[in-house]
Amino acid sequence: MTTITSAEIDAYVAAVAAALTHLPGAVQADLLEDLPDHLAEILGEGDDGTLRERLGDPATYAAELRSAAGYPAPGADGESAPRLASVLAQLRSRLDRTDLFMGRLLGYRRAREAARALQPGWWVLRGWLVAHILTGHFVSTHPTGYFPKVAGDGRLGALLVAACIGASVRFGRATSRGTVQTRTLATLASITIAIFGLYILNNIARWTYYY
């Protein structure tokens, strides 16, 4: 057996290994296992030419070896990006399943459809709440009844409620056909009113307790 320039083999192996560092250690070891013997065989042939001339550039060799063995290229599987994407995908599927489950509980295909069907009901409730807000009946110093009074007058109060409900329904119809921005603003307004609603309900509860 002819003497082999092991320095040249080591250098080539090191260069190939450098191109495989994105792979797990066990995989790298597996791919590099046959390489020194392979290189020794080539040099043993005694042909002219260096390993690079015979086999090509080590990085190219590494890429071909990796690809034939069925492993991904560097950067093809970044660690953090797929993890975030898979978390988001899991979240989305969980939301979807909840949507279907809650929907079926309510007798609809999806909870979203139930919400849309109940939306006009919310508009009416919203109008009633706005009437209370306008007459300042979310403040706890004035416990109030189910219908707000305008300047002490019950009938005016009833009129106000009717007007607010009408306005709320119109507003609801208009915004539900609007742009995303419009709908978002409307939703935010509704949420604010709903929060006030909690205070109003609290007030009414105290009123019913006292009267």
Add this chain to the structure above:
Amino acid sequence: MDSTQLLKGVLDVAVLAVLRDEDGYGYDIVRRLRAAGLDEVGDASVYGTLRRLFQGGALTTYVVPSDEGPHRKYYAINKTGSAQLDASTKDWGEFAGAMDKLLSGKVGAA
């Protein structure tokens, strides 16, 4: 036609066929493939394919010690590999037959 592209799809089968004849070590297998006419086959592709076939359970390995030279790692085909080769041979036959028909202009016949 670029034969390297054609070869990528069938190198597994070619390697299994070579090993069915006789066990071989890496470089020996490369030489046999080239001798059979696949002179474009790359060393790295053969070694990578050997690793993949081994990891897939189609090949076994054993080391042959030697006093004068290096110990050589030999690859051998096992039952799984044989079954894979048989199935692939059948597939290849059908595929090659279809391509021959197309290229000789005999398309259309049922």
